[in-house]
Structures are given as structure tokens and as C-alpha cells.
Amino acid sequence: MITARIEVTLAxxxxxxxxxxxxxxxxxxxxxxxxxxxxxxxxxxxxxxEGARLLEVAEGGLPLGLAQFAARLGRxxxxxxxxxxxxxxxxxxxxxxxxxxxxxxxxSRSGEFFPLAQSRAVREAGDPDQIxxxxxxx
Numbered sequence: 706m707i708t709a710r711i712e713v714t715l716a717x718x719x720x721x722x723x724x725x726x727x728x729x730x731x732x733x734x735x736x737x738x739x740x741x742x743x744x745x746x747x748x749x750x751x752x753x754x755e756g757a758r759l760l761e762v763a764e765g766g767l768p769l770g771l772a773q774f775a776a777r778l779g780r781x782x783x784x785x786x787x788x789x790x791x792x793x794x795x796x797x798x799x800x801x802x803x804x805x806x807x808x809x810x811x812x813s814r815s816g817e818f819f820p821l822a823q824s825r826a827v828r829e830a831g832d833p834d835q836i837x838x839x840x841x842x843x
Contacts (some may be wrong), residue, residue, distance in 0.1 A: 707729060708727075708742060708744060708766075708769065710770060711725075711727075712770070715769055715770040715771070716770070716773060717791055719770045721773075723770060724725055724745070724767075724768040724769060724770040724771050725744075725768060725769040726744060726746040726747075726768045726769070726801060726806065727744045727745075727768075727769055728741055728742070728743050728746045728747055728748075728749060728762075729741070729742045729744065729800075730742075731809050732795075735815075736795065737794065737795055737826045738793060738794050738795055739791050739792070739793050739795060739801065740790045740792050740793075741760065741762050741791050741792075742762075742766065742788060742789075742790040742791075742792060742793070743762045743766065743788065743791075744766045744767065744768055744769050744788065745766070745768030745769075746796040746806065747760060747768060747804065747805075747806050747808075747809040748760050748761055749801050749802055749803045749804070750801070750802040750804075750821065750822055750827065751793065751799060751800075751801055752799065752800045752801070752802060752827065752830070753796060753798070753799045753800075753804075754796070754798070756822075756828070757802070757822045757823075757827045757828070758822060759822060760791075760793060760801070762790075762791035766788025767788075771826050792828070800838060802827070802836065804821065808840075809821065824840070825839065826839035826840045
């Protein structure tokens, strides 16, 4: 899979204290489903006729760049850091919103995490570009 190739590249580029989170996805040819492999990244939002909800994916793997540590612990790369992919069924008009961990880790002055799925920006969005424009700025 492509994540194995990314691991090889990152092993040459990153230090022992660096890693990369990502979600790797592949949409089926007919657009009816998407296969997602989460490597330590915040889960995406599925936006459909019922609103927006976090897509919990199966057993997320380690962030990219950490395979070397799994190997040091005696865990085979295929079973250790990779995790398992999830297949998500998509309906007509469904959208998936991927975002950075900067959004999921943002906090209010009182220390509460930003509720992306419940935010006005997501609830009222007509298209993904509108979400970016409607998010609160600091």
C-alpha cells in the first residue's frame, strides 16, 4: 500500500522525534464508497442529509514515521503501525471534510475544544469552501 512507501521515504527524512499524521483514502470508481486508513489523524466529518458526524474508522494505525519504533518493539510492520482500513458507504450529495489537527485541538478561552461538527460553519455550509470562510478567526 502507499503508506508503506511513505514510511520508507519518511524514515530517510524525519528524526526520531518527528512523525506525520494522515488519512489515506480511495474512492470507488462509482463513487458509492470510500476506503479510509487513519494514521493518527483526527477523524474526518461525513456531511450528509442528516447533518455532520465524525467518521470513526477501524483501529487507526500509528502516525507515519513511527514504524521504526514498532519494529524496535518486535511488532511486525504489517500488523503494528498500519492499522486497518474502513469502508464508508456514500450516498448522493454526501461530502467528507478533512481538516488539520489545529482545528480539532483549538480551544476557547475557557479551555473548551472547538466543536467542529456542531459549529455554524459546518451546519450551514453549502459547499466546503464556505466552511473555511465561516470558521471563526482569532
